[in-house]
Amino acid sequence: MHGAERTKLVAQSLMGAADWIEKVVKEEKIECEFxxxxxxxxxxxxxxxxxxxxxxxxxxxxxxxxxxxxxxxxxxxxxxxxxxxxxxxxxxxxxxxxxFHPLMYLEGLAAAVEKHGGKIYEGTKAWKAEDDKVETEDGKVVRCKAHVMATNSPCNHNLAVHSRxxxxxxxxxxxxxxxxxxxxxxxxxxxxxxxxxxxxxxxxxxxxxxxxxxxxxxxxxxxxxxxxxxxxxxxxxxxxxxxxxxxxxxxxxxxxxxxxxxxxxADMLWLHGLNPVVPDPNSYIITGDSGQGMTGGTIGGMVVADLILGRKNPYADVYSPSRPPPIGTALEIAEEGAIVAASFAERALPKVTLSYDMDADSGAIVQKGLEKVALYTDESKKQHAFSAICPHLGCLVHWNSTEKTFDCPCHGSHFDRYGKVINGPAKADLKPIEDW
Ligand code: FES
Missing domain, CATH: 3.30.9.10 (D-Amino Acid Oxidase, subunit A, domain 2)
Incomplete structure (x- = not known):
C-alpha cells in the first residue's frame, strides 16, 4: 500500500519510538518495568x-x-x-x-515534564481551539503559539480527518x-x-x-x-x-x-501533523492510534514537536494528515462514508416504538413524535431521556449494553447512561429532554 521506501520509514520510526522511551526511562529513572x-x-x-x-x-x-x-x-x-x-x-x-506498564510510564513521564518546567492541567475542558488561543469550557483563554489535539479522535468538525x-x-x-x-x-x-x-x-x-x-x-x-x-x-x-x-x-x-x-x-498509518484543510498554521493533531497508542503517541510527539520548532523530521511526510490516501484505501473511506449515510437514514426513518417500558438498568433508542430519544431506565426504574442526535455532526447514537453507554457509530463519541460525553470527538453532552 505504501511502497518499500515509506514502509522502511515506518519501521524506523517504530524502532526509534521504542529507543526514545527506553532512553527517557533510563535518564528519568522511571519505574515502569521496561x-x-x-x-x-x-x-x-x-x-x-x-x-x-x-x-x-x-x-x-x-x-x-x-x-x-x-x-x-x-x-x-x-x-x-x-x-x-x-x-x-x-x-x-x-x-x-x-x-512496559503504560500507566507507570505515563506517571513518570508526567513527573519528568514538570521537573523540566512543563505544566500539566488536568480536568480542564478545551472548548474551542483556533489560531493562537484555546478557550476553556468556562470561558478562560489560553494564548499559545501552537496547540495540539492529541485526543483519541480530534475534538473538531474536520471531515478531512474524520472520514479517513x-x-x-x-x-x-x-x-x-x-x-x-x-x-x-x-x-x-x-x-x-x-x-x-x-x-x-x-x-x-x-x-x-x-x-x-x-x-x-x-x-x-x-x-x-x-x-x-x-x-x-x-x-x-x-x-x-x-x-x-x-x-x-x-x-x-x-x-x-x-x-x-x-x-x-483507512491507510493504517497514524495522522500526526497540521490539522488538514483548515487554514490554521498553529493547529496540530495526533490521532489514528490503531491500538498502538504508546508507540504512535511517542512518534506523534517527536514529529509535531519538530514541526512546531521548524525542524526537519524524517517521518513528517509519512504521517502527515494531509497525505493523499493510497489508491487501495478507497473502499475503507467509502465505507466510513456509508456508515455516516446509513446513520442519517436511520435518523430520518420513523422507528416503531410500542412501549417505553424497559428493564431496570437498561437503555434503548426510541421514537417520540418526530424525535429519536436515547432512553435509560435506572435501577429504580426512573427514566432519563436525551436527544439521540450526536452533538458532534448529527449521527444517531446507539445503546451499548456492555458498557451501558450511548455510542456514536460515525466517529466514536461515547456518552454515559446519563448523556454525559465521556469520549470525543463530541464536546457537548446529549441534550436532555425535560418533559419526559
Ligand atoms: S457524529 Fe461524529 S461522533 Fe457522532
Whole structure:
C-alpha cells in the first residue's frame, strides 16, 4: 500500500519510538518495568476466526516484507507447541520489542515534564481551539503559539480527518497464571478479528495474562460489522476469555475485564501533523492510534514537536494528515462514508416504538413524535431521556449494553447512561429532554 521506501520509514520510526522511551526511562529513572522481549506473530487455528487458517506462505510473505522494511532481526522460528507458548509452533519472531506498564510510564513521564518546567492541567475542558488561543469550557483563554489535539479522535468538525479513520472497540480479559507458566513475550495471531496476548506482574506467585481482541466497529451499526450487532444480554468478554483458556491452559481466575476504543486509519498509518484543510498554521493533531497508542503517541510527539520548532523530521511526510490516501484505501473511506449515510437514514426513518417500558438498568433508542430519544431506565426504574442526535455532526447514537453507554457509530463519541460525553470527538453532552 505504501511502497518499500515509506514502509522502511515506518519501521524506523517504530524502532526509534521504542529507543526514545527506553532512553527517557533510563535518564528519568522511571519505574515502569521496561524490558525488551521477543514478539511472535502466529497463524490462528481453524475455529479461532471466520477466516480460513492462514497458510505458511502468508507468514513467509510477511517475513520477506519485514526484512525488506529493515527489520533484519525478524526470523522464522518453531516454539515447539508447549503450554508455556500457548501451543504455538511455527511463527515469526520480531526481536527486541519494548514492553512496559503504560500507566507507570505515563506517571513518570508526567513527573519528568514538570521537573523540566512543563505544566500539566488536568480536568480542564478545551472548548474551542483556533489560531493562537484555546478557550476553556468556562470561558478562560489560553494564548499559545501552537496547540495540539492529541485526543483519541480530534475534538473538531474536520471531515478531512474524520472520514479517513474509523472507531473500533477492543475487549480484554486479565487472567492469573502461575509465574513462569507462560514465556515472557508478546503474541498476536492472524485471525480476523485478531487476538493479542501480553504478560504483566501481578503478585509474588502470579502473572496477569492479558488477552484481548474481538474488535468491532463502534456503535453497533449492523450490518456494517456483524460483530458490532448488539444482542440483548450479549457478553462481549466471553469470546476473548474462551480463546484465552483454549490457548493458555495454565490460566486460572479471571480478575479483570475492560474494553477501549482504537481509531483505525483507512491507510493504517497514524495522522500526526497540521490539522488538514483548515487554514490554521498553529493547529496540530495526533490521532489514528490503531491500538498502538504508546508507540504512535511517542512518534506523534517527536514529529509535531519538530514541526512546531521548524525542524526537519524524517517521518513528517509519512504521517502527515494531509497525505493523499493510497489508491487501495478507497473502499475503507467509502465505507466510513456509508456508515455516516446509513446513520442519517436511520435518523430520518420513523422507528416503531410500542412501549417505553424497559428493564431496570437498561437503555434503548426510541421514537417520540418526530424525535429519536436515547432512553435509560435506572435501577429504580426512573427514566432519563436525551436527544439521540450526536452533538458532534448529527449521527444517531446507539445503546451499548456492555458498557451501558450511548455510542456514536460515525466517529466514536461515547456518552454515559446519563448523556454525559465521556469520549470525543463530541464536546457537548446529549441534550436532555425535560418533559419526559
Ligand atoms: S461522533 Fe461524529 S457524529 Fe457522532
Amino acid at each position: 524490558m525488551r522481549v521477543p514478539a511472535y506473530l502466529y497463524p490462528h487455528a481453524t475455529g479461532e476466526s471466520s477466516m480460513p487458517t492462514t497458510a505458511k506462505s502468508a507468514l513467509k510473505k510477511e517475513l520477506d516484507a519485514s526484512v525488506k522494511a529493515g527489520l533484519t532481526g525478524t526470523k522464522w522460528v518453531d516454539l515447539g507447541g508447549g503450554p508455556e507458548v500457548g501451543g504455538i509452533t511455527e511463527c515469526l519472531e520480531f526481536q527486541g520489542s519494548a514492553e 479513520q474509523m472507531p473500533y472497540r477492543s475487549y480484554v480479559v486479565g487472567l492469573l497464571v502461575p509465574r513462569d507458566a507462560v514465556k515472557r513475550a508478546m503474541y498476536w495471531d492472524t485471525a480476523e478479528p485478531y487476538h493479542y496476548t501480553r504478560l504483566e506482574n501481578w503478585d509474588d506467585n502470579n502473572m496477569l495474562l492479558i488477552v484481548g481482541g474481538e474488535d468491532h466497529k463502534t456503535g453497533s451499526l449492523w450490518p456494517y460489522d456483524p460483530y458490532a450487532k448488539q444482542v440483548p444480554g450479549i457478553n462481549r468478554y466471553a469470546k476473548p476469555e474462551k480463546y484465552a483458556r483454549s490457548r493458555w491452559t495454565s490460566a486460572g481466575a479471571t480478575v479483570l475485564r475492560w474494553n477501549g476504543q482504537v481509531m483505525e486509519p
